[in-house]
Amino acid sequence: MSHSSYARMWAAAHGALQDLLLDEFPPEAPRPQRDRLQVFQGLAAFYLKYLQIFRSLEAVYDQLVHPQKRRAVRHVLDGVMGRLLELRNQMVELEFSEFHYFDDVLLDLKMTPEDLEIPIPRYFVREKMQVLKDRERMLAHILAKGGLIEQEPALSVQTMCVEEAVRVLQVCERARQGRLRAQFMKEIRQAERDGLGKSRTPSTLSPDRAATRIQKVWRGYSQRKKTNRERIEEMIFLGMLPAEPSGPSAAQLRARQVETGRRLVQEQNEAEYQRALLNIKQSVRAVEGPDMRETLQEQIRQWFIECRDATGKFPDFPDAEDGGSASIFAEKTPEQVAAELAAKEEEKEKKRKSKGKKEKKGGKDKKKDKKGRSKGKKGKEEPEKEEETGWTMPPSSFLPTVMEGAKIYRDVWQSRDESQNFLQRFDAQLVREEKRLEVEEEVRVQVDELMRQELRSLKLVVDRDKGKKKKKAKKGSKKKKKKSKKSSKKKKKKERDLTADRSIESLYEELILEGFLIRPMNVKISDYTGEYSYLGSTLRQADVEPMPSLSDVRQLIALWGILPLGSQSVHEKAPVVKAMLLAGPAGVGKKMLVHAVCTETGANLFNLSPGNLTGKYPGRTGLQYLLHMVFKVARQLQPSVIWIGDAEKTFYKKVPKTEKEMEPKRLKKDLPKALKTLKPEDRVLVLGTSRRPFDAELKPFCKVYRKIVLIPRPDYASRLVLWRELLRGGGAEPGPGLDLSSLAKITDGYTQGHILQAVRSVLRPRRLTQLAAKPLSASEFVPPLARLDPVFREEEEAFKMWYSKTPLGKRKARAAKTMEEEEAERGKRKGKDNTGRGPKKSKDDKGKTKKKKTTTKKKK
Numbered sequence: 081m082s083h084s085s086y087a088r089m090w091a092a093a094h095g096a097l098q099d100l101l102l103d104e105f106p107p108e109a110p111r112p113q114r115d116r117l118q119v120f121q122g123l124a125a126f127y128l129k130y131l132q133i134f135r136s137l138e139a140v141y142d143q144l145v146h147p148q149k150r151r152a153v154r155h156v157l158d159g160v161m162g163r164l165l166e167l168r169n170q171m172v173e174l175e176f177s178e179f180h181y182f183d184d185v186l187l188d189l190k191m192t193p194e195d196l197e198i199p200i201p202r203y204f205v206r207e208k209m210q211v212l213k214d215r216e217r218m219l220a221h222i223l224a225k226g227g228l229i230e231q232e233p234a235l236s237v238q239t240m241c242v243e244e245a246v247r248v249l250q251v252c253e254r255a256r257q258g259r260l261r262a263q264f265m266k267e268i269r270q271a272e273r274d275g276l277g278k279s280r281t282p283s284t285l286s287p288d289r290a291a292t293r294i295q296k297v298w299r300g301y302s303q304r305k306k307t308n309r310e311r312i313e314e315m316i317f318l319g320m321l322p323a324e325p326s327g328p329s330a331a332q333l334r335a336r337q338v339e340t341g342r343r344l345v346q347e348q349n350e351a352e353y354q355r356a357l358l359n360i361k362q363s364v365r366a367v368e369g370p371d372m373r374e375t376l377q378e379q380i381r382q383w384f385i386e387c388r389d390a391t392g393k394f395p396d397f398p399d400a401e402d403g404g405s406a407s408i409f410a411e412k413t414p415e416q417v418a419a420e421l422a423a424k425e426e427e428k429e430k431k432r433k434s435k436g437k438k439e440k441k442g443g444k445d446k447k448k449d450k451k452g453r454s455k456g457k458k459g460k461e462e463p464e465k466e467e468e469t470g471w472t473m474p475p476s477s478f479l480p481t482v483m484e485g486a487k488i489y490r491d492v493w494q495s496r497d498e499s500q501n502f503l504q505r506f507d508a509q510l511v512r513e514e515k516r517l518e519v520e521e522e523v524r525v526q527v528d529e530l531m532r533q534e535l536r537s538l539k540l541v542v543d544r545d546k547g548k549k550k551k552k553a554k555k556g557s558k559k560k561k562k563k564s565k566k567s568s569k570k571k572k573k574k575e576r577d578l579t580a581d582r583s584i585e586s587l588y589e590e591l592i593l594e595g596f597l598i599r600p601m602n603v604k605i606s607d608y609t610g611e612y613s614y615l616g617s618t619l620r621q622a623d624v625e626p627m628p629s630l631s632d633v634r635q636l637i638a639l640w641g642i643l644p645l646g647s648q649s650v651h652e653k654a655p656v657v658k659a660m661l662l663a664g665p666a667g668v669g670k671k672m673l674v675h676a677v678c679t680e681t682g683a684n685l686f687n688l689s690p691g692n693l694t695g696k697y698p699g700r701t702g703l704q705y706l707l708h709m710v711f712k713v714a715r716q717l718q719p720s721v722i723w724i725g726d727a728e729k730t731f732y733k734k735v736p737k738t739e740k741e742m743e744p745k746r747l748k749k750d751l752p753k754a755l756k757t758l759k760p761e762d763r764v765l766v767l768g769t770s771r772r773p774f775d776a777e778l779k780p781f782c783k784v785y786r787k788i789v790l791i792p793r794p795d796y797a798s799r800l801v802l803w804r805e806l807l808r809g810g811g812a813e814p815g816p817g818l819d820l821s822s823l824a825k826i827t828d829g830y831t832q833g834h835i836l837q838a839v840r841s842v843l844r845p846r847r848l849t850q851l852a853a854k855p856l857s858a859s860e861f862v863p864p865l866a867r868l869d870p871v872f873r874e875e876e877e878a879f880k881m882w883y884s885k886t887p888l889g890k891r892k893a894r895a896a897k898t899m900e901e902e903e904a905e906r907g908k909r910k911g912k913d914n915t916g917r918g919p920k921k922s923k924d925d926k927g928k929t930k931k932k933k934t935t936t937k938k939k940k
Contacts, residue, residue, distance in 0.1 A: 112470025156485030664791030667833025727768030
């Protein structure tokens with residue numbers, strides 16, 4: 081795509097954003113809404129529209145070449161990213177669920193489930209590629225220096241029992257005998273063919289008949305092949321068979337080359353822009369700096385004189401903390417400042433006069449109160465109108481950023497003529513305007529120091545007596561400031577730095593050598609394959625809570641794990657997620673998701689699993705030292721991910737006897753304290769993985785892991801996609817003879833790990849060489865699957881029950897109960913309205929009515 085194409089895409093994204101901002105800020109204040117479904121649909125519509133804009137802006141930022149335009153796009157991109165997180169958080173608070181289904185809204189907006197995928201900004205890794213390469217080089221050097229062997233080769237060395245060894249030997253011996261027998265039979269058949277050839281009589285067929293037979297066989301073979309090919313093409317066209325994956329076309333290869341070329345031009349233009357920033361700033365400082373200094377001095381002197389004429393004394397010069405002279409002339413002239421000072425003095429005099437009158441009136445009112453004549457006052461105090469109850473949109477931290485970016489686009493780039501800038505280099509005029517402001521700020525600081533000294537000398541000459549008093553007052557204020565500084569220092573001393581005498585490099589090396597800082601696997605979030613759940617909203621309408629799909633899990637990890645870690649500005653203002661738990665049965669891809677978060681954000685990976693802590697840094701002090709070291713390095717080299725595998729072991733209800741030597745509960749007390757030290761600007765995420773969360777104490781477990789993502793076993797659609805992708809990844813293209821639908825059906829209950837094991841056990845190198853002659857069949861995968869234990873329904877129900885006891889699950893149960901009670905009350909009211917009768921009278925009421933009747937009879 082060309083420069084103009086991306087410019088049009090940018091303009092379209094800003095047009096959609098402008099329409100969306102009009103919906104966010106309507107001219108009239110919206111009333112609180114009571115219908116939860118309507119509120120959710122409104123939030124979902126906002127979320128999907130922002131997601132479309134986010135996708136467009138990310139593509140524009142990745143391919144734009146103009147350095148100043150890229151900064152404008154980045155400003156809006158970060159704001160839209162943060163707004164997505166805010167809207168998703170509001171949906172969680174509204175529905176008390178981490179998973180949401182947008183089927184109705186997708187239909188209204190004419191979107192597909194693919195539009196729900198969260199695009200991962202490519203600048204997360206690209207802009208710090210050199211840092212990542214240096215880190216990888218340092219990691220490899222430290223591992224080589226320590227003589228450590230990689231963990232992956234160590235896993236290939238396995239110990240086996242005697243029975244397993246005997247079985248392996250038997251297999252090898254039978255294979256050797258089979259090869260010998262095959263060779264022997266081959267020689268016998270070759271001898272038979274030679275004997276038959278000698279004894280065979282020559283053919284008596286004529287050449288014409290022989291040619292006819294050959295033609296008949298060949299034409300039959302070619303026609304069958306052609307018919308089979310046409311049948312497959314028709315099935316692919318109808319969507320009954322998956323299309324054969326062909327290599328990238330020439331146009332696709334050309335587009336990739338253009339993209340890589342544009343990235344190289346980006347780097348060149350950025351380097352040129354950085355050089356221009358320095359050169360233009362120096363020229364502005366040299367040419368315009370003296371004039372700026374003179375004009376500022378004249379303005380401040382004029383302010384001195386006008387304030388003295390207005391008040392009879394020289395003013396106090398503002399401190400540097402308050403902005404210096406910039407606070408004086410902020411949108412005001414010196415004349416306006418003098419007028420304001422005079423108006424303030426008049427107001428003070430009026431207040432003094434009004435105080436005396438109020439005191440007299442107050443005494444009269446008190447007397448009236450003592451006499452009991454306070455009815456007038458009570459009559460005036462009318463009861464306030466009851467506020468309308470319902471849901472209202474909470475204030476946003478990112479909308480001001482989005483509006484500011486939209487304003488920059490309208491004012492600077494929307495109507496700017498870029499037709500002559502073919503190479504899309506920087507605009508020198510804009511750079512000069514920016515640097516002029518920076519130079520003015522620098523000159524202002526210097527001028528403020530000079531003018532403070534000049535003001536002191538003026539006060540010494542003209543206002544000596546007043547100047548002395550003010551100096552005394554200032555000394556007292558200085559003492560107070562000093563005291564406050566001392567007190568703040570004392571507070572800071574309480575937070576001890578256990579590794580103050582060590583450098584970050586030494587701590588980094590120690591963590592690598594001890595096995596706490598590990599190399600993440602090169603896995604992307606898109607590799608976590610899974611299909612969208614098309615029955616989610618239908619099941620919820622039928623009051624059945626569906627299990628989330630793998631596509632929903634992938635979106636959640638991208639939202640809460642990758643986006644905040646990748647962008648500093650988003651992490652500081654977004655809803656805080658310090659720790660997140662991935663819970664699910666073994667083999668659903670929890671560890672893979674942890675590594676995917678590190679790969680997509682370029683984060684360091686620390687392993688604080690209970691198994692990795694065994695025998696290292698013993699004692700309470702040793703553990704505190706380790707945690708301090710890990711969190712210190714994680715904050716210094718952010719973004720960072722601290723992975724705690726088997727997180728339930730840290731909060732065991734009862735430690736098993738076999739694991740008592742491991743001391744799995746070592747982190748129970750110190751981990752929450754370490755999490756409290758993390759600030760909003762620290763891009764550090766604690767990721768826990770657990771396959772048996774119900775073994776842990778619920779209360780402390782959920783206090784640490786506020787965000788819980790439940791990962792289920794894959795459904796039918798996800799299993800179908802998994803079989804296809806894993807077979808292709810193993811080097812076998814599934815043909816029409818392989819019934820993937822049946823494989824997906826019989827693997828109900830199996831996880832992604834189980835399917836991967838079955839594929840690897842079948843697709844051996846020898847089997848891959850035979851694919852041309854012997855295509856794959858579904859029956860080959862049944863034996864390896866039969867040796868694996870699936871996830872039974874009881875285990876899945878145990879996860880559901882545990883999740884319903886978490887804080888979010890309890891809130892959802894309470895909300896469901898209140899909804900049922902409200903519906904019951906509405907039903908009662910409708911029944912009363914239909915019958916036209918009031919509520920049934922109680923026994924007491926009946927008794928009273930009877931008594932009244934008797935009294936009336938007596939009177940008669």
